[in-house]
């Protein structure tokens with residue numbers, strides 16, 4: 001299985017639309033993420049026009065689209081990026097694909113784009129994604145208690161971070 005990442009292109013919009021509206025993806029994504037064609041195309045265009053500050057990447061398996069990952073600059077001066085929009089299409093689940101994709105993404109953001117810190121937030125009920133983040137080397141840094149109104153109740157946001165030193169070999 002050859003897992004690769006590439007920047008999303010307008011031709012990916014049909015795949016991304018199906019992915020983001022899937023019943024085993026949609027409930028786990030932040031409400032603000034687009035689930036419509038125009039919104040997704042806007043994100044793809046922004047990723048192409050501001051590549052250092054914004055990104056939408058397609059995860060591919062042997063050249064076939066299998067998922068999505070995204071980032072956005074959070075603090076330019078301190079070189080912090082927020083990660084988000086992670087989803088693996090259900091037909092590619094069960095292979096821990098996101099773990100490998102996350103490692104490729106971390107290295108690209110830190111060593112190629114020069115970010116010093118990557119951070120992300122996962123709904124407290126999303127145990128599957130929390131386990132994935134821990135396996136992928138993100139460090140759990142805290143919890144925003146009952147921060148978001150989702151599925152009819154207040155849910156936690158679990159915070160994860162990774163800094164450049166975490167990826168460098170220990171002396």
Ligand SMILES: CC(C)(COP(=O)(O)OP(=O)(O)OC[C@H]1O[C@@H](n2cnc3c(N)ncnc32)[C@H](O)[C@@H]1OP(=O)(O)O)[C@@H](O)C(=O)NCCC(=O)NCCS
Nearest residue numbers: 025028086087088093094095096097098099122127128129
């Ligand atoms: C999170 C996600 C990207 C991980 O995808 P993936 O790398 O394909 O992960 P897998 O399907 O291989 O599952 C990873 C592990 O979680 C386990 N798992 C499945 N459902 C689970 C659950 N409800 N709770 C805990 N673990 C679960 C799997 O059994 C597997 O463990 P194993 O390898 O020991 O059997 C994918 O599940 C997804 O797209 N989810 C919906 C969107 C989402 O939650 N995005 C993150 C938003 S922050």
